[in-house]
Amino acid sequence: MGAGARPVAGAGRRDGGAVTGAPAAVRRGGAPAAPGAAAPLGRSLARAAALTAGLTAAGALGGLLRDQTLARLFGAGGATDAFLVAWTVPETAATLLIEDGMALLLVPAFSRALAARAAAPGSRDADADPVRALLSATLPRLCAALAGGSALLAAGAPLLVRLLAPGLADPAAAVDCTRLTALTVLTFGVAGYLSAALRAHRSFAAPAAIYVAYNLTIIGTMLALHARWGVRAAAAGVALGGALIVAVQLPSSVRALPRPRLRRAVPGGTAGLPVAGLLAPVVCFAVGRQAQVLVERFLASGLPAGAISHLNYAQKVAQMPMVLSLMLCTVTFPVVARAVADGEAARAGRRAVRDLTLAGLVVLLGAAYVAACAPQITGVLFERGAFTAADTAATAAVMRVYALGLLGHTLAGALIRPFFAAGRPTWYPAGAMAAGLLVTAGAGLPAARCWGAPGLAAANAAGITTTAVLLLHGLGTRVVAAPVRRIATGLGRLAVAAAAAVAVGGPLAALPADPLLGAAAGALLVPAVFAGTALAVRAPEVRHLLVVVKGKLAHAR
Template sequence: MLAFGLAGYCSAALRAHRCFLAPAAIYVAYNTGIIAAMFLLGEGWGVRSAAVGVAAGGCLMVAVQLPSLWRRLASRTPPVARAGAQVEERPMQLALVAAVLLFALCRQSQVLAERFLASGLPAGAISHLNYAQKVAQIPMTLSLMVCTVTFPVVARALADGDTARARSRVERDLALASCLVLLGMCAVIACAPQMIELLFQRGAFTASDTAATADVMRVYALGLLGQTLVGALVRSYFSAGRASWYPLGAMAAGIAVTSWIGAATVHSWGVAGIAAANALGITVTAALLLAGLRTGRLNSPHSVSVRVRRVLAELTRLVCAAVVATAAGAFAASRLPSPASGLAAGCLTVTFVFVPLTWALGAQSPASALRFLRAVTRRLTHGRFR
């Protein structure tokens, strides 16, 4: 636990200084520690070797970031600021820390609520839910990397009082992250049986487990857009360096919806009812967070406000394209008997339908994605993207 806390602090400090390479390598080091420990100790220690690997991986996550962090701490060069800008040193606010921690705690409690509801179901239900969530969350994780990289830009703009630049950046991030997660969501829903069979169907994981997990994953994937929007929007509330309790209230409302819907559907729909409750609850939280940032509601010069109608119009175009792409991808994946070939055909079909259709519907996200990739490539080429 200590190593994980230190690794998180190091990552936050480095990202705040626009240094992303070392934080990006932490999970490579983490998985290396787990795999090495299980390979060396697995025969004698069994599952405890995985626990040892987690502890070792946590230490490796700190070690891989220490050289970069030490260079930052030892550097005599002052941080770059705008010409004439006044850099304000503010002490850490206890209220801000409490708001962030309570929001994170409330969000993680969603997992406990789901597992509690699933504990009364037949054996294997929690495993099906866990496998489905782990696979389906990959597109969400990839899409939120955009917000992780641009979070310091939003914070800097708010520190300078440039709310227009912060609003523009947040709106572009929302559109781009939504585009990426919807593309991944299309592939997950269209190719769920092929993905699960290819990844897990061996040993005690049978064809019936594949079918059950794929069904749950398709329902759970319906909430991926909400998950991504929550992860992107909450950064806007906390980027100003001031405490905001509104995200905690929005997350609590989402947890309540998840718990109520899950309790009402778990006996009739089983684990699929829990997945549906998860999707609905996180979507409610996303809607509340987006409504809380609408233009005119926040009057502080250090707050982000977004044009909700413009964001919703972009999301509507993307969702319409996603529905068509999902149907086409599912049809293509089901035509081939092999899970590998079906997965490849489904993913290619989803991509070749979703991207042109978003352009045809007038969405701006594909163009933003290309500009973002070109900017990243250019910075990597010139050594400025650290």
């Protein structure tokens, strides 16, 4: 689907067949659906998933190039640590304003407004249009609040740096960088709002392209200004990149969204959706999730210089399987929210469970490769310029530990969506996240003293896994009638396959002296061992995937 596309055919109907792959009449027991009634939605989802996958992969590649450029120009020392403390601001803003927070609030809100518009087609161009009312009620106030937040962060940068990293070697550079990155509170917030609105309208190209534009802008700014500004050039790139991700979405937003009317703004939401009531639990969950990184950097600031950098480089590479695994959930979340808005909770639950198992399959395969080939991956990506062999060894050690928590991070990202799809306030996810954060903080202090940066990564993995377990339990008891035990058993079998792939692939990938050859060998060995072991332990997801692939190939012939 191209940028700025309108809602696909059938978006205003209660077609469920394309979401689960079964005919609507079979599931509901009613009369057969009209030929092709569900197919447009299914085809549109497939196109949107493919488009989003491509742009997500391009954005992830841009992120790797950005980190490679940072490592080559500045290495993993005190200057990079200073920038990464300031980087906490856009990282937190991305989680709160683009990914978790804004999406969880506004995708259901716009889905409810679109459902209300579909129920009264004549309201589309009228002042009573629910979508226009939602825009009028939320966008102007949001922009004013975000602008104030950016100004407050810029003014309080010295205090923020002292709170985040009291043991930092170069606080002055961190303060300068923080004042530049504070602009992302405004730009990321507007970008996240537009992304949520466009996805609810089934327009995915522009939201998926934002990280491509963002990372390329940072890279270009660092290359152009590093000789004059030092590490502050990276912060300037972040500020410019934030402005660009708003500009990338403006043309699609102008085409897809009605113009808000300020005089008709109604506080608290529209279409019966309590946006204000949802704000606190969503914000608490998103901030709690990002606080894991804050705890890491706070504790790492007391370790030798470079520890924050090693944690950052390892995390950025290790989380790539998670980003790719959650891509499907990003595309289907508007479908889940719209199904709930249309009163089809069972269809929403089936879609959520299916997304969960597919995300687990992808992330465990990726985690196996990261754990098996961490030294080779780090050497290929970063070991040049100011990034030394010692930095490679330290980063790879952290990366292998991070891989243990990737399933937990993915499950937390996938499970949170069903909790808020109905647009009803619930504090359970925030409580689960708080429990995980307590584990991270409680284990992080002694782990850092004993094992340094890898100990902090282990505490992070333990904390997010705790959250994921609690959310999975709550999915079956509070949200949908999900087969939690069956899901857990399937994920456990996939984890066994991942462990076998690491045990076999890791030593073999270490045999070649050239890290590129080792990484390539691992890319062949790890998936093969993973698939063979998964079939041997009867992991249903792998068997189902192979059946689907064989069917597609047979159909193509």
